[in-house]
Amino acid sequence: MSAKDYYEKDFYKELGVVKTASGDEIKKAYRKLARDLHPDKNPGNKQAEERFKAVSEAYDVLSDPAKRKEYDEARNLMASGAFRGFGGGAGPGAGGGTGGFDMSDLFRNASQGGADGGLGGFGDLFGGLFNRGGGTGPGTGRVRAQKGADLETEVRIGFADAVNGVTVPLGLTERATCPTCHGIGAKPGTAPRECPVCHGSGLTTRNQGSFAFSEPCANCHGTGSIIDDPCPTCHGERTVLQTRRLTTRIPAGVSDGQRIKLAGKGEPGAGGGPNGDLYVVVHVSGHELFGRNGDNLTLTVPVTFPELALGTTLTVPTLSGSVSLRVPAGTGNGRKFRVKGAGVTRKGVTGDLIVTVEVAVPQKLSSEAKAALEEFAKAQTADPREAITxxxxxxxxxxxxSSS
Incomplete structure (x- = not known):
């Protein structure tokens, strides 16, 4: 990325967060935007695609503490004009004389990887920001080794699959090196030529008051080279959007909203750097019968009053079959029973099935049932509300x- 890009782009604004936002706030904002703007969700929408790229670029910088620190420092220094007055301040002839400070020296150190000339390490700072290491030739700036960007995708699985584990296919839309030109940007059989304006450095210098300011070359857009015959596939962009297919194993016991890290499955690194990581956010569909509380499964079983009063044996389902559950006479409504080992197995530990019995009150009664209940009520001698009475x-x- 060029110096001008970092100077003009507001990555915080791109993600809709304040400059003091925490890492979690930045991640949350990115996940929402990436989900809404993802090319798979907006096929053919160029505007959404560009926003998706911009948001991903902003997150790539702000999610990395080192990159974010460099970005903040460079943006503050460049925007505040803190370089004015180095070595003598403003004065006649200061722009190019020995008493002025020429910022081209600063950026030249960043682009050529030379000594910082006593600038307190600014060469390392801006070299890291602008991804420009020691050049191996005109227009062929060697990119410093950097880890690839982390990616995030989502997958929805069934309740039973979350309990037992499942292998799922994933489709990722990402930018990759153009397969036609292999990242050169020029049509096969041709090659970029050195920019005649910046002579391959990617930077030009202009005088502004008391100092000289280096900025990306407008003729080559900071690349240091000119492509006369662009690649027909990437149109000179050097990268293309592509869909990558892979499969991954969702472990048994995964919970709704859990993020699974797949190390090295993110975007390729630059300059020989390692690949980024891929994070898979798992959404678990609900079950028609079972609920879940940690590693325990929950189940509510409707029963009749006679079953609780007289006792009964219930056959209740589990995810792998069924079990018999003895309900003793006089069981209270809402009592919970535990079926050991019928829950979720995670990291070698298996939870239980918690069964709650609840009386099902009939909405309508036949005349025979009504008469029987009336007889039962008459036969009752115990007061169920003794304490209240x-x-x-x-x-x-x-x-x-008191009245007497």
């Missing part, structure tokens, strides 16, 4: 005593 009687007795 006792409290009411005590209150009524106290009220009667």
């Amino acid at each position: 006792r409290a009411l009687r005590s209150r009524d007795g106290a009220a009667a005593g």
